[in-house]
Amino acid sequence: MSGTALDPRTAPTFPMAALTAMGDTQLRKNVRHATDVIQAKRARVVNEMPDWQALRESGKQIRQHTMEHLDYYLEEFEKNCTAAGGVVHWARDAAEARQIIVTLVKGLGATEVIKIKSMTTEEIQLNTALEAAGVHAYETDLAELIIQLGHDQPSHIVVPALHKNRQQIREIFKREMNLPELGESPQDLADAARTFLREKFLRVKTGVSGANFLIAETGGVCVVESEGNGRMCLTLPETLITVAGIDKVVPRFADLEVLLQLLPRSATGERMNPYNSVWTGVDVNGDGPKAFHVILMDNARTEILGDLEGRQTLNCIRCGACQNACPVYRQTGGHAYGSVYAGPIGAILTPQLQQMHHSQSLPYASSLCGACYEVCPVKINIPEVLIHLRNKVVKQNGMLNPEALAMRMMGIIFKSEGKFRAAQRLGRMAEAPLVRKDGRGQGWIGWLPGLLGGWTQVRDLQSMPEETFRDWWEKRESSKKQGVPRG
Amino acid sequence: MSRQISGRPVLRVSLFITCYNDTLFPNTGKAVVRVLERLGHTVDFPAGQTCCGQMHWNTGYQAEALPLLSRFVEQFRGAEAVVVPSSSCVAMMRDHYPKMAEELADVKLKAEVAELLPNVYEFSEFLTKRLGLEDVGAYYPHRVTYHASCHGLRNLGLGDGPQRLLKAVRGIDLVEIAGLEQCCGFGGTFAVKNAEVSSAMLAEKTTAILNTKAEACTACDNSCLMHIQGALHRQRTGVQTVHLAEILAGDEVGA
Numbered sequence: 033m034s035g036t037a038l039d040p041r042t043a044p045t046f047p048m049a050a051l052t053a054m055g056d057t058q059l060r061k062n063v064r065h066a067t068d069v070i071q072a073k074r075a076r077v078v079n080e081m082p083d084w085q086a087l088r089e090s091g092k093q094i095r096q097h098t099m100e101h102l103d104y105y106l107e108e109f110e111k112n113c114t115a116a117g118g119v120v121h122w123a124r125d126a127a128e129a130r131q132i133i134v135t136l137v138k139g140l141g142a143t144e145v146i147k148i149k150s151m152t153t154e155e156i157q158l159n160t161a162l163e164a165a166g167v168h169a170y171e172t173d174l175a176e177l178i179i180q181l182g183h184d185q186p187s188h189i190v191v192p193a194l195h196k197n198r199q200q201i202r203e204i205f206k207r208e209m210n211l212p213e214l215g216e217s218p219q220d221l222a223d224a225a226r227t228f229l230r231e232k233f234l235r236v237k238t239g240v241s242g243a244n245f246l247i248a249e250t251g252g253v254c255v256v257e258s259e260g261n262g263r264m265c266l267t268l269p270e271t272l273i274t275v276a277g278i279d280k281v282v283p284r285f286a287d288l289e290v291l292l293q294l295l296p297r298s299a300t301g302e303r304m305n306p307y308n309s310v311w312t313g314v315d316v317n318g319d320g321p322k323a324f325h326v327i328l329m330d331n332a333r334t335e336i337l338g339d340l341e342g343r344q345t346l347n348c349i350r351c352g353a354c355q356n357a358c359p360v361y362r363q364t365g366g367h368a369y370g371s372v373y374a375g376p377i378g379a380i381l382t383p384q385l386q387q388m389h390h391s392q393s394l395p396y397a398s399s400l401c402g403a404c405y406e407v408c409p410v411k412i413n414i415p416e417v418l419i420h421l422r423n424k425v426v427k428q429n430g431m432l433n434p435e436a437l438a439m440r441m442m443g444i445i446f447k448s449e450g451k452f453r454a455a456q457r458l459g460r461m462a463e464a465p466l467v468r469k470d471g472r473g474q475g476w477i478g479w480l481p482g483l484l485g486g487w488t489q490v491r492d493l494q495s496m497p498e499e500t501f502r503d504w505w506e507k508r509e510s511s512k513k514q515g516v517p518r519g
Numbered sequence: 520m521s522r523q524i525s526g527r528p529v530l531r532v533s534l535f536i537t538c539y540n541d542t543l544f545p546n547t548g549k550a551v552v553r554v555l556e557r558l559g560h561t562v563d564f565p566a567g568q569t570c571c572g573q574m575h576w577n578t579g580y581q582a583e584a585l586p587l588l589s590r591f592v593e594q595f596r597g598a599e600a601v602v603v604p605s606s607s608c609v610a611m612m613r614d615h616y617p618k619m620a621e622e623l624a625d626v627k628l629k630a631e632v633a634e635l636l637p638n639v640y641e642f643s644e645f646l647t648k649r650l651g652l653e654d655v656g657a658y659y660p661h662r663v664t665y666h667a668s669c670h671g672l673r674n675l676g677l678g679d680g681p682q683r684l685l686k687a688v689r690g691i692d693l694v695e696i697a698g699l700e701q702c703c704g705f706g707g708t709f710a711v712k713n714a715e716v717s718s719a720m721l722a723e724k725t726t727a728i729l730n731t732k733a734e735a736c737t738a739c740d741n742s743c744l745m746h747i748q749g750a751l752h753r754q755r756t757g758v759q760t761v762h763l764a765e766i767l768a769g770d771e772v773g774a
């Protein structure tokens with residue numbers, strides 16, 4: 033993976049990107065190992081909660097209610113954040129959000145910013161825009177730092193460097209931090225990152241963050257993390273700029289009681305995040321930043337809100353549990369999804385963020401096994417949304433392609449028993465030249481043409497038996513009537 | 520007058536074989552009939568049945584799936600119990616039929632669907648939940664591993680019902696597979712649209728099956744089994760796949 037940002041508009045289709053990713057043995061081993069470890073941790077801390085299902089339901093209700101009244105809660109957030117001394121900006125899309133941030137940073141005369149891990153800033157490719165404006169962004173989250181120094185791209189929304197193992201990380205640090213003697217224990221790597229970052233924390237005067245939640249009732253912004261580097265970014269700079277999708281709002285502070293139980297257990301398998309920061313405006317006479325900006329970004333979220341079936345996508349609290357549980361993600365890793373949002377959530381979110389103009393292969397990047405829905409802490413029915421989006425893609429593609437024609441024909445066949453029986457007979461005749469018998473006399477097909485070739489790539493297909501079930505049944509019924517003993 | 524078998528009422532079961540079992544796996548249908556009749560119930564087969572619409576619906580062809588709903592209702596209206604030897608087809612009906620009826624804005628159909636659905640059972644579910652059985656008097660002297668198909672596991676909540684049925688089979692040597700809850704990678708059209716990923720998922724599943732040293736892998740869904748069997752045969756492993764109903768239909772010769 034190169035340093036070019038993941039961009040759904042130019043990304044190859046999922047099957048093509050998956051083919052490339054699956055050629056990387058090291059990546060596949062890393063992804064399998066990491067997702068196994070996180071899943072096991074999650075299962076442990078979820079199973080110890082007797083009220084987990086009730087909590088999930090509450091989480092869903094909170095998110096659903098918020099989405100139904102999003103306009104109200106956003107305005108309430110704006111009012112309360114402003115009253116606390118924050119400055120609220122509204123951005124219609126990624127370009128507007130980037131422009132607001134670049135203008136703010138340039139206005140401060142800054143040439144550097146420190147950043148907290150934020151997928152929203154990845155979504156809008158903020159670092160590239162800052163770089164173009166002559167501002168260098170330092171990622172301070174350990175995983176994001178690995179990605180940045182490795183000229184790589186995030187492959188997971190919670191653990192962006194999930195596809196790298198410790199040896200690979202050591203290589204990156206050795207090279208980029210110029211540490212030829214660097215050891216390979218987790219402690220050595222953490223120490224190297226700490227030394228590298230500490231100096232930036234103390235020097236850089238502007239921080240950029242995302243948000244886990246925006247609290248309408250108080251105007252506060254909440255970020256949870258494991259390392260404490262985020263808190264450094266929130267407290268040390270003079271100016272703090274937060275960018276968040278409008279879907280991040282929650283009505284009340286008390287809602288965190290539910291969400292901050294669901295999120296850490298689902299995300300990292302921790303009972304609680306080591307660092308939970310909530311900041312509300314500024315205190316000009318006290319500690320912390322003296323100026324605080326929040327950019328509330330739409331970027332297609334209102335369109336998603338307008339689609340009753342797709343809407344539940346916005347309930348997502350970005351825990352990444354669906355990614356860890358997904359058997360498809362397990363094989364390909366995150367980059368194959370061509371977006372910072374990979375895995376099941378990416379498969380439903382990315383095409384919708386692109387307003388169905390790009391990423392049309394993503395809704396099909398799932399076997400609909402439902403493992404994602406099962407673990408989702410806010411009960412997003414991902415398979416249902418995938419099917420809904422597939423329907424949109426089918427409508428876009430029209431009825432004149434081979435798949436659509438075949439599907440339409442099957443639709444007609446299933447509408448009549450007579451046509452169905454005729455199709456069964458025809459199928460038996462058509463397959464006959466391809467069938468080879470095995471030692472038991474069972475017929476097998478080892479090669480199929482066209483669209484079905486994907487099947488016989490690694491699988492044989494059992495040939496159609498001489499008699500369908502309904503033929504057998506009919507014979508049996510008529511012999512019963514004629515009084516012939518059945519055998 | 521309602522007939523009884525050892526205190527339980529005799530049921531008239533309507534079999535929905537499903538399109539692919541009808542065409543490719545008639546033995547599964549025969550086995551279902553064998554088990555139900557051996558238990559003393561009667562089976563009928565509405566002749567006009569075809570397909571539940573799952574393939575169309577899940578691939579995004581909603582318009583093609585919708586007419587199949589009314590067809591199903593016409594065929595099975597008034598059934599005492601509908602038994603379906605395919606967990607994914609039952610999931611299709613349970614999860615989507617109410618919404619489809621809603622979409623068709625047909626009040627009568629909606630009411631009929633609501634009345635019919637509670638009587639639709641996946642085969643193993645019918646045995647364990649409706650009849651409350653575990654031992655159905657089967658004999659199957661082989662080493663077998665059970666694959667939990669995703670739709671049965673997650674959408675229908677079959678739990679350990681199928682395994683309890685298997686444990687009660689005389690002569691069986693039942694071995695648990697590693698990664699029981701992991702998808703085999705079939706996913707309907709996913710298997711051809713994303714053939715590479717599907718194959719990789721399948722490889723993990725067949726590895727797990729081979730590690731059990733079982734002679735056969737069973738499940739409540741022949742669609743997963745067709746996919747698994749395809750690879751087991753391609754690799755000439757000699758390991759078979761067999762629908763749960765076919766195991767439960769096994770009789771002890773001379774017993």
Ligand code: SF4
Pocket residue numbers: 298347348349350351352353354355377404407408409410411412
């Ligand atoms: S969709 Fe659900 S499981 Fe996936 S990241 Fe969002 S909240 Fe977590």
